[in-house]
Amino acid sequence: MASDLPPRLLSYTNGNFEVLKPPHPDHTVYDIVSYRWGEESQPYNCGIQGITWDVKIDKKKIEDIKGLMKKENVQYLWADCVCLTEGSEIPKMYGYYKNARNCYILMDMDEVWKPQDIVNDLHFLGHVLAYMGGAGLASEAKLTENLTSSLSRWADENFTKWAFRMDRSKVQSAGIDLGVLNCYSTCVHRVSSVFENPYFSRVWTFQEMLLGKNITMYGVNGESISCIGQLDTWMNLATDSQDKALRLKDWITAPRVLKPKMVDAILEEIEEDFLYLEILKTQATGINCARTDIINGGPTWWHRNHKGISNIFSAISMRPRKCGRKGDIFKGLLGVFNGLFTPEEMEREMWGDDIERISFAFFKQLSIKTGHAWTKLAMSSGKRGEWDWIPVVANHSELLTTDCFAAVVKLGLLKEKGLARVTAMTGINGVPRKYMKILLQEKNHDGGLHFDFKGCNCGRKIKSGHFSSKPIPTHDQPRDMAGDETGRTLVECATILGSIMDPGCDVVDYRRRLLGRLQPHWDTTDPNARPLGWIDRCVNGTDWERPNLLDFRVHNRTANYKMGKITGYGSRLENESTAGISCKVSVNCGCTIVAPFSLIFEAITAVEGSSLGEKFATLDEERIILKDGLGLVQVGDVGRAFDLVAFGGDARFHKNYSDSCRSTRENKDVVPKLPWPRGRALLREEFTHGIMNLMRDYGYVETGGSGNLLVCRNQPVGKYKIIGVCIDESIENKKGRRGVTVR
Secondary structure, three states: OHHHHHHHHHHOOOOOOEEEOOOOOOOOOOOOEEOOOOOOOOEEEOEOOOOOEOOOOHHHHHHHHHHHHHHHHOOOOHHHHOOOOOOHHHHHHHHHHHHHHEEEEEEEEOOOOOOOHHHHHHHHHHHHHHOOOOOOHHHHHHOOOHHHHHHHHOOOOOOOOOOOOOOHHHHHOOOOHHHHHHHHHHHHHHHHHHHOOHHHHHHHHHHHHOOOEEEEEEEEEEOOOEEEEEEEHHHHHHHHHHHHHHHHHHHHHHHOOOOOOHHHHHHHHHHHHHHHHHHHHHHHHHHHHHHHHHHHHHOHHHOOOOHHHHHHHHHHHHHHOOOOOOOHHHHHHOOOOOOOHHHHHHHHHOOOOOHHHHHHHHHHHHHHHHOOOEEEEOOOOOOOOOOOOOOOOOOOOOOOOOHHHHEEEEEEEEOHHHHHEEEEEEHHHHOOOEEEEEEEOOOOOOOOEEEEEEOOOOOOOOOOOOEEEEEEOOOOEEEEHHHHHHHHHHHHHHHHHHHOOOOOEEEEEEEEHHHHHEEEEEEOOHHOOOOOHHHHHHOOOOEEEEEEEHHHHHOOOEEEEEEEEEOOOOOOOOOOOOOOEEEEEEEEEEHEEEEEHHHHHHHHHHOOOOOOOOEEEEEOOOOOEEEOHHHHHHHHOOOOEEEEEEEEOOOOHHHHHHHHHOOOOOOOOOOOOOOEEEEEEEEEEEOOOHHHHOOEEEEEEEOOOOOOOOEOOOOOOOOEEEEEEEEOOOEEEEEEEEEEEOO
16 A cells, blocks of 8 residues: 555644655555646745745645645645646556545635535425426415425525526516526526536546545635535436426426417426436436446456446546646546556656557557457548557647547457457448548637538529529528527528438438437527427428428528527537537539538438437446547548448439439429438548459448447458448448457
C-alpha cells in the first residue's frame, strides 16, 4: 500500500495549513478532493508552507479547498493543485483515490440545494398525483390541510418562484393545478442544473468521479460552502424525476376526453423533460455500473471485463467532455485503466499533444494488455502495415472532446504482429457502387439552421403535353422562415431528405425518426406553432401530410430555407465540436444538399434498416451502448469527403429516376424503373473498386448495436482490412458468419 500513497498531502493542524510527506507512509488516513480547475492564473506563491513552487490555480479555489477542510475537520487531504508536481504521478491516480477514505466533490453553484429537500418534494408530488385528479380542485380533493396548504404555496408566486417553462397565466387557463406543475418543474430544474454544472463537463473529473469512494458533494456559492449530499443520491434523483414526468403526463391526460391546445402544449414541455431525463438516467446508470465494476474488480478490473471497458467509453462520450490540453483526453483515463502504461512508457508514448500518436498508443496498449482488439466506429485512411484496424485520429486545430471515444468496440481477439481474429459476415453479394458524396466543411456561424436543397432538374424543362414543355423553377435566394413556420419547414426538409436518402421508404415514418432524434428547439410567438405531435400536425391537411412519392418528384424541387429561430437541438450529434461543421451532399444525379452536420448524419442513420438503431443509447445489464453514429467521422475530417456506396439495388437509381421526373408528364405518376440502393455503407472518398479488383471479398463485422464495420480483402488468401461503416444492419451475403483475420 505504501507505494500507492501520495508522496505529498495537504495538512490542516491547529489552524495551520502545510504540504508535507505522509507522516505514516504505510497507513496515513487521508481524504481526497475532486473539482474543476477553471482558467489557469499566472504562477504565484500561494503561501502554504511546504510548497516550494509557484502554483497556477486561482487563489479563490485554494481558499475553497481550505474552507472544505475546516468545515469537515479534515486533517490530511490530497488536492492535485498543491500536491501533484510530476506527470509521472498521473498513472497512479487509481491508488491515490482508492486509498483515500472519502472523496469530496467541490463545485461552484449559483444556487445550492439539499437533495433531501428535492426527495421530499418529489415524494409530496407523487402523493398528490395519487390522491388528486388531474382536472380536480386541490380544495376539494382528499388531501390533508397540510398538503393543501403546501400545494397552495407552490402555486403562490409570492412564496415560490415560477419554474415551468411556459407563461404562468397561459398555464392557468389550461385548468391544471399550478402548484403541481411548479413543484414538478422546480425539482426537475434543480436536478438538471446540478448535472449541467461545468464540473460534469471535464475529462479529469469523470475519472475522479469513477475512482472516488464515499463521494459527498459540496456546493460553493460566494464565500459559502455547503454539503449538498451524496453523489449516489443525485444519481437516483434523475430516475425519480423521470418517473414523476411520466406520471404527470398520465395524470393530466387521464381525466380529459378532449384536450385543449394549451394542455397539448404543456404535455409537449413535459415530454421534452422526459426525454432529457431519460438521457440523464442512462448516463447515471452507466456511471454507477462503472463504479461498481471498478471497486469490485480491483486495480486490474479492466483486464477481464470487456463489457465494463465499453461502458467507460460510452459513458465518457455520452456527454462530450473537454480538457485544457489535447493529450489529456487520453491521459485523463489512465487512473481508470490502472497500469495501462508504466512511467517509462508514459514518457515515451504519451507526451505532448500529438493526438494521432497518443491515440494509437492508447488503443494498442489497451489491446495488448486485455488480449482483445479494441477499435472504434470510424474510417481511417492511415496505413501502417500492422495494427491498421486502429483508426488514425488526425491532428487538427479544432476543439477535441471525448467524442473521440464514441462507439469504441471490441473487434475480436488480438493475435501476433498486430492482427485481430474476428467473426464476420463474408461474401457480400455485389460490389460497392458510389452514388452519393458527403463533403465536410466549415459552417457559416450565422445561427439557426440553413437548409439548401437544389434538385438536379431545376432550371431544365418538364414535359407538360404531347409536344410541349415548361421550365422547372429554381429558388436560389434563401427564405427567412418565421419561428411559427419552423415546424412545418423542418417537416418539409425531412421529407426531401427521406426522398433522397431512403427512396422507397415510408417517408412519414422516416421523418418521425429523423426529427425525433434531432429534437430541434425553436422560438415561437404562440403555443399553436408547436402543437403536441408537431411532426405530423404541422403539415396536416397539406400536400406534405402523406406525400405520394410517385408524384413528389423531389428532383424537380428546390428548398432554400433559413430557420433563424432554432435555438438548439437535443441530438447528441450536435455538440460543441460538431456545431461548426456543415455538410455538402452531392448525389450522382446532380442533386445537392447543404445542411448542418447533425441534420445530415441523423438523416443517414434514420434510413430504414439502419444498424445504428432507433435510440442513440440503450442499456445492457446497466452498461451503455451508443447507437447514434457520432463516431462515423471525426472533427479532423473537415475538408474531406466520404462516399455512400450500395452493394445491392442499383446505384444509378437517382439518375434514372430524375430523368423520369423530367420526361413524365406532370399529371402522371413517376414509376421507378430501377431498384433503389440497398446494402449501404459509408467509405472514404479515396476508396475505389475497379476492374482490377475482381478477386476482392467484402464482409462486415457485427458490433452488437454500435454500427457494423465494413471489411474487405484483395486476394482469396489475404487478410481483411476495415474500410468503412455499414449503414444497413444486414447486407446480403453468400458465405455467412465465419472467423477471419483483420490487419
